[in-house]
Amino acid sequence: MTRPFTRRGFLARSALIGCSAAASPFLTRISLAAAPWDARLVVIVLRGAMDGLDVVQPYGDPDYARARGALAGGPQNGAAELDGFFSLHPALGTLMPLWAAGELGFVHAVSTPYREKRSHFDGQDILEAGTDTLGAVRDGWLNRLLTRLPGVETRTAFAIGHGEMKILGGAAPVADWTPEVDLALSPQAMQLAERIMQEDPAFHAAFAEASMLAGGGMGGADKAGAHLEVAKFAAEQLRGDTRIAAFSINGWDTHGRQHKTLIPALERLAGTLTSLRDTLGPAVWGKTAVVAMTEFGRTVRINGTGGTDHGTGGAMVLAGGAIRGGKVHGTWPGLDEASLFERRDLMPTADVRAPAAWLLHGLTGLDRAAIEQVVFPGLDMGRDAGFLR
Amino acid sequence: MAGFSPDLAEIRFGCGLSPTIAPPTSTQAMLQGLQGPDEMAQRFAIDSYADYETWLTATRHLRKGEDPQDKRDKMQALEAFKKARRDQALASLGWAMQAQLRWTWTGTGFRERLVSFWADHFTAMGKNVLMRTGVAPYVETSIRPHVAASFPDLVIAAVTSPLMLHYLDQVTSVGPNSRAARRREALGGLNENLAREVMELHTLGVGGPYTQDDVRQLAELFTGLSVNKQSGFAFRPAYAEPGAETILGRRYGGDPARLDSVHAALRDLALHPATAEHISRKLAVHFVSDTPDPDLVSAMTARFLDTGGDLVKVYSVLLGHPAAWAEPLRNVKPPQHFVGSAWRALAVTPERVAAMRPREIRQGFDRPLATMGQPWLTPNGPDGFPEQDEAWVTPQGVAARLLWAVNVPQTLRPQLPDPRAFVDQALGRFATDAVRFAAAAAESQAEAVGLVLASPAFQRR
Structure with a gap:
């Protein structure tokens, strides 16, 4: 498929019709932006409540097989061995080289402070707000992080993909883009659009920037590979001035036939991580931390339709x-009925914000007080369990 | 000094220029239109909230009809439940299309704009799968009939609506010392969410003269506001916190708890000077400029206070003020209004809409609006969508508008208009040489029409 509108083509044509995109103040500012810190952070919101017990399977727990029934995994059922207690869902098997290299790890039995009502809407809101309670703030914790860091420019953080990322919403400038926006108009239409936008500086700056973002060699994002386009776009930005990228992977709400319905979501997750690593290249991947979080877990027991319901x-x-990586972090609560939360859900033994907080601390150098008061107000980060190398 | 002009009236205060419907002839005509019959609501119907509640109740029964002992019955009930949800999703798409047709064919564009403005000001949404489609019926019942009423009436209608009580957690708020709480400890306690948002967003404004204590007191007064099993409004004295509450220095309520006391507090909040200023400024920002003339805001505020919040009188000051007619065009249309005014410029017919398949609507309406940053009736939170132009003039937003403009109009109107004539139809006297040039020079009719719609002259108002 031809890309009629590459960045180079755009600049050349712009020059021909008497306007250089490089002269746009918006673009100049971006190209001169100094990176405030060097590490890269990718935050993936797994929307729909990922079943942690089916992804990182505690097959070594004596109550596991009985509690999980038909959904019981473990190496004897085709899962990949992790550490003698946990195994990995077979649909993530392609990630085992990352595990072996110490570049893939997990934290188990974590949750947000949200309890009891188990609403996706509320759960995602509190996960992205990073607060103890619902409705306490209107911005997201990644945005509050940016407000505490020096040298932040619009391109420092990118919200990518279709759908809103409240986690990055707030006062600090952030960029957003979805590779679904494929500006594949005829070259002449792009020239004419350039001409009409020139009449309005604000529209012109945004249009010029869009033209560059769309010209980065992305495909038209066919439905099956949309998540890979997002991952590639994120990686391309992170190779440049961008330091934080956030996007979503949906499809985790497996109320029925989970042995089948969970697989597409896991494959998207695996494909995303692999694509990030491949596109970032060894140097940038080496200073990158990816964290994928979900609003809550799912019930320990399976329901009447071969799936699991909203848990904790x-x-x-x-x-x-x-x-x-190469390690499942966290304190394991056990799966006997007395150890479950409300006798149905995996008991959370740590706040899902704490590992994220330690990553932010290590990657950006932001001090602990600012993280506990501003980024995740009310969080006690506890002890550093060594999530970073 | 600038003054009324029909083109500008339709672009800035209405739904945009139409090739077939004449713009308003005077500000008086615009105001009279608000007080006349609501023809668009009749012609392009959207379910009332009562109809929606009937559906909700029936669907909840279906879901509860599951029998855990009998697998077959459970599967049947689940299938029926899933079908009900699918049907409702289709109905919801249909309501969105009705709203577009109202924008396209109204002779009273100012009414559609006000409905949109107040629906956003009083944002409410369903927080679970079943209630997610309730916004359009909520707007139809609790907002639309009140846009030319008094502000206190509008506040009461919106704040005590079942969807708002659900959205801002009032339904779970229980007076800690209420009869119900003393009987069952598990009921929980006070939830301040609605009380806070009423003060912060709906009435006084975030800078308003209220304290945390006022929020708490209002939350206590609100206990008892609830919904019944059929999802209709209910006032439950047994859940109300005993005793009177003091809000902004005034006492309300007592024993027994009565709904009138809640209404009295809402009325007083709605007529507070801080509210008058907050609402007047927000209207001026929405309709005129992100940085409105202070004289316009103070004139509106004064009329608000003089008339007990008579909204038509406040609109009258807005439309009568020279600052409201200042040129050039300024505010950027939010995506919903951009798409609506494009439909109007294209004169999309009800027959064409009736022939659209759900997939076509999702591809040509739902997804593009979300990519432009304004998913249909689904803002980020109770503060609604942003008013600031910068929120919309982003790379993704501008690109998504351009793509929509070039690709979707041909599906809305298979025989596109002649682009050279379309420039004048869509832009009126705001057409520029660059747009005329582009419309004449484009390779295809679709691109030509798209460039007209994507032009800043069409995007601003």
């Missing part, structure tokens, strides 16, 4: 060359 404790995924 779940798992988070860590990846990247900057993290200390």
